[in-house]
Amino acid sequence: MAIMHKLSDRMLMNVSLIPRGKTVADIGCDHGWVSIYLIQNKLAKKVFAMDVAEGPLVGAREHIKEAGLEDRIEVRLSDGLSELNFDSKGGLEAEVALMAGIGGQLAVKIIKDNLDKCHALETIVLQAQSELEFVRKSLYELGFAIDDEAMVLDEGKYYTAMRLVPATGGQTGNLSEAELRYGPILIKRKPEVLLDYLKYKRNSYSAILENISKNSGEDNERALSIKYEISIIDSID
Numbered sequence: 001m002a003i004m005h006k007l008s009d010r011m012l013m014n015v016s017l018i019p020r021g022k023t024v025a026d027i028g029c030d031h032g033w034v035s036i037y038l039i040q041n042k043l044a045k046k047v048f049a050m051d052v053a054e055g056p057l058v059g060a061r062e063h064i065k066e067a068g069l070e071d072r073i074e075v076r077l078s079d080g081l082s083e084l085n086f087d088s089k090g091g092l093e094a095e096v097a098l099m100a101g102i103g104g105q106l107a108v109k110i111i112k113d114n115l116d117k118c119h120a121l122e123t124i125v126l127q128a129q130s131e132l133e134f135v136r137k138s139l140y141e142l143g144f145a146i147d148d149e150a151m152v153l154d155e156g157k158y159y160t161a162m163r164l165v166p167a168t169g170g171q172t173g174n175l176s177e178a179e180l181r182y183g184p185i186l187i188k189r190k191p192e193v194l195l196d197y198l199k200y201k202r203n204s205y206s207a208i209l210e211n212i213s214k215n216s217g218e219d220n221e222r223a224l225s226i227k228y229e230i231s232i233i234d235s236i237d
Contacts, residue, residue: 005033008154008155009153009154010101010152013151013154013159015037015038015043016150017148017150017162018038018043018123018125019123020043021044021045022095022122023047023048023095024044024046024094024095024097025047025048025050026047026048026098027051027080027110028100028101029050029056029075030051030056030059031059031060032049032060032063033063035047035049035064036063036073039067039069039073040069045072046072046073046074048073048076048084049064049073050075050077051077051078052079052080054077060075061075080113081097081113081114082114084097086120092117092120094121095122096122096123096124096125097118098124098125099124099125099126099127099128100161103130104128104129104135105131107126107128108138111142112142123163123165127159127160128160132160133180133181136162136179136180139164140167140175143166145166146162146183148162148163149163149184149185149186151183151186152193153197158193160183162185178235181232182197182236187236198236201233205226206230209226209227212226
């Protein structure tokens with residue numbers, strides 16, 4: 001078996017949210033390293049390594065072949081979940097989808113465009129790179145609940161991942177402004193990395209506010225918006 005490729009802390013965070021022993025659709029698999037990691041570490045029984053571009057899949061096929069895992073990882077050219085199929089009994093080929101390293105708008109679009117498939121999944125692990133407030137709000141409106149969250153500082157950048165499940169009656173409800181921005185599970189658990197991030201964000205907002213007050217006073221619209229963001233951070237106790 002090939003030497004295991006070392007995953008970044010960001011990708012290890014994403015993997016940590018994947019339920020064990022399932023069939024996983026690795027959406028946007030890039031060069032296939034996560035797909036390989038899941039099988040080599042006995043974390044998944046099968047993986048569909050899927051990407052919208054043929055280029056990365058060439059590398060993925062090579063790496064999968066080198067690892068001797070062609071019987072466990074199936075490579076597919078796919079726009080989002082388009083090539084993940086229902087079987088004759090109406091079940092989806094995979095129970096879990098991993099979508100990592102994509103923008104928030106694109107993440108929501110992929111889920112919207114494949115809503116029937118996403119609701120048929122047991123779990124979606126989503127690590128969006130941007131617009132997390134928009135992502136969380138949209139996902140709740142689309143009928144998903146956040147089952148778990150994780151956060152990591154990797155090479156100077158903060159990343160958040162969330163595990164989504166189809167919502168039931170007890171899981172639906174409105175998220176607060178703080179929960180939309182910083183994550184309901186993270187706020188509940190308050191890991192050290194979140195506290196560090198909140199401190200970083202508050203300091204950044206305070207610096208912006210100080211600069212605004214020097215130039216145009218504290219009562220303009222921009223200043224009031226920044227003060228509101230600081231109040232949301234301060235509401236997290």
